[in-house]
Amino acid sequence: MSLVYETPAADRPEASVPADAPLSASVEYSFLAGTQLAPAALAHACRLAARWGVQPHEVLIATGHLTEEAYVRALATSAGVAFLPCLPEGSAAVPGKASLRQCLTTGILQEAGPAGRLLLGFTCLRPFAMRALIARLAPLPVALVPPRELRRATAECFASSLAQGAVSALTSRRPLLSAYRPAGAWLVWALVLGAVALVVGVLTAPLATVYAMSIGLAFVFVPVIVFRLLAAFALARPRPPEARKDAVREADRELPTYTILAPLYREAHMLRPLLHALSRLDWPAAKLDVKLILEAADTETITAAQALRLPANVELVVVPDTAPRTKPKALNFALPLARGDHLVVYDAEDRPEPDQLRRAYQAFRSGPPNLATVQARLNIYNPEANWLTRQFTVEYSALFDGLLPLLDAMNLPIPLGGTSNHFRVEALKWLQAWDPYNVTEDADLGVRLSRSGYRCAVIGSTTYEEAPVRLGGWVRQRTRWLKGFIQTWLVHMRAPRTLLRELGLRGFLAFQIMIGGTILSALAHPWFYGLLAMELAGGRLLALPQTVLGLPFWTVSLFSLVAGYATAMGLGALALRQRGLDRLLWQVPLMPLYWLLISIAAYRAVWQFVVAPFKWEKTDHGSRAKARASQ
Known part of the structure; x- marks a missing residue:
């Protein structure tokens, strides 16, 4: 079954009876209304997120229902901060004396030049938690960047x-x-x-x-x-039939x-x-x-x-x-x-x-x-x-x-x-x-x-x-x-x-x-x-x-x-x-x-x-x- 490009066929939203996402998720992800995301897709993502042990938006991005750029752009707009779809060569710098591992783990760089905005490029937090983090950083200028683009810029630095x-x-x-x-x-x-x-x-x-x-x-x-x-x-x-201990299927949410x-x-x-x-x-x-x-x-x-x-x-x-x-x-x-x-x-x-x-x-x-x-x-x-x-x-x-x-x-x-x-x-x-x-x-x-x-x-x-x-x-x-x-x-x-x-x-x-x-x-x-x-x-x-x-x-x-x-x-x-x-x-x-x-x-x-x-x-x-x- 394909898990890189799409979800399993049996789990496609359009292949099942339409269902609404939980009320809390519908409210939390309401800022995605402008992305033309179908309600059934969000409901499906919530179910799959519970099974995989990740966030619903991570499922939407991974399964192709939403691009990383579209999600981060909508989140930045709803939070009232800037959005940078790409980071030209030399436009990003390492904050302070942070190491490569610290930059990759936190998903944070700093914009080069006098503005010095913090560049946030991670999707591990749910939208409410992300907005709360941005609010706590309010004295500092912040811009959101697609995580894949921030990791590319980190490797460049x-x-x-x-x-x-x-x-x-x-x-x-x-x-x-x-x-x-x-x-x-x-x-x-x-x-x-x-x-x-x-x-x-x-x-x-x-x-x-x-x-x-x-x-x-x-x-x-x-x-x-x-x-x-x-x-x-x-x-x-002669060996016994395929009854191997390594054939036991691990629950998706337990997988790293x-x-x-x-x-x-x-x-x-x-x-x-x-x-x-x-x-x-x-x-x-x-x-x-x-x-x-x-x-x-x-x-x-x-x-x-x-x-x-x-x-x-x-x-x-x-x-x-x-x-x-x-x-x-x-x-x-x-x-x-x-x-x-x-x-x-x-x-x-x-x-x-x-x-x-x-x-x-x-x-x-x-x-x-x-x-x-x-x-x-x-x-x-x-x-x-x-x-x-x-x-x-x-x-x-x-x-x-x-x-x-x-x-x-x-x-x-x-x-x-x-x-x-x-x-x-x-x-x-x-x-x-x-x-x-x-x-x-x-x-x-x-x-x-x-x-x-x-x-x-x-x-x-x-x-x-x-x-x-x-x-x-x-x-x-x-x-x-x-x-x-x-x-x-x-x-x-x-x-x-x-x-x-x-x-x-x-x-x-x-x-x-x-x-x-x-x-x-x-x-x-x-x-x-x-x-x-x-x-x-x-x-x-x-x-x-x-x-x-x-x-x-x-x-x-x-x-x-x-x-x-x-x-x-x-x-x-x-x-x-x-x-x-x-x-x-x-x-x-x-x-x-x-x-x-x-x-x-x-x-x-x-x-x-x-x-x-x-x-x-x-x-x-x-x-x-x-x-x-x-x-």
Whole structure:
């Protein structure tokens, strides 16, 4: 049901028997007579306000029966004070030494210049209470401003400090956890010495070196194999039907304000699909705080957004054009402006299931006090586009339906997905939010949460995303992901003993498997094929017992290769079946070809990490929406 644009169909005033608003409300809101508001609409708003736990005028504004500007204009006229529909740049100032939080909480600014009128921009008070407040302020000149406009002006007043904090909060307060300088001196020396030893070994004893490396890598992959096996067993285990504690519906009036952060860059064509997807969320519209985060340099998307008639609970946040130009920096800029106690991050192409906010909130309510994050599952809504998107679907199903729920069940660090992360805002701010220099800020944040003693849970609600349909776009996206994993591994391995102490042995090993193992397996995978080809070409493959190292080498290497394939394919097949995607099972045997593409992206990630560590390669989405927009 739509709660952003309109009320539920069954609750429309015109769909029910006309009813009058309570007498007190009719008198209190009589100043709205000039707005052509139907009496039935006010009566309906009063009923819905009681259910949602908000004021009637907040319902009228949130459900589109009355614009914010029309309400504040009528209120200002009835109270005999000035009304300012917009605040030109530089026309508003911070009163005294008020902080950003104080300005946002009170909804008060001061007009710049000699007049110095107090600018009031809030709608939390009922009309009688608002008039009483204005009367008490009578010695001071007052003007009323639409709340959304006042919040925009507040962000403008604090733009410099917001931009600085978005970049430097983590690097200045917790520099050892920032990817700005990802590698410690000892780690650099270890990598250099390891590379030198490898070169010397290849030059002096090539066959023995290759054998030793392969056996060493094989033993590194054994924990990965075990982990996949555990996830597959968990998926195969019969589970009770959908009788979950997180499915309990909370009363609307008990729900808090929930903030949605949605960063967009060069995605003007995705605005309407995104707003439509958000309109389906089952949450009181008056308690939604949606921030569309746009880049100042992206004039096309800004212009397109300003041309839309945005719902009252949707605001534009424009991020100054400063380095690094990354998604986490944009999120950091918008975070202090969030009005909710909880927030979620969605990408432009996301289609979350309508129940997701409720299920995430219930998970917070029923979870332990240190539960700071809830990760929704991700899957693909365009799996049939081509072979690449089908493989992407297999991969996502195995990860978000298999591996991440296992990490949750075992209370291990979870590398968060790039979207549909739900947070307690207080905990997120305490952690200094996202690392603007890490191009997989989500995975890094998941590790930092665990290091600080917080937990992350995985819920059953799914967000559907668009998989890249072109190989070039897929390679760029995967390069960024793997480069971010390299950054994350180096940052947290800067002080391995500290990491071990904070995560514990199990958490430390899980970090090595999920982050380090992902990088290493992608880099090593082609070499197994290369060694196999070399042995076949040299005629040594069938003479294994005649060599000293041949038999143990091939025993261990073939085991890791076969077991790795078997567990990955088994997990992928089980995850597909659980999602009802049996039609994609024929794609499972083709997974090794997909992994070779991942290896190409991995070597590209290593190179890019050296030459452009903070470069953010944007993933293009919405090919169908773009085509419709161009028609």
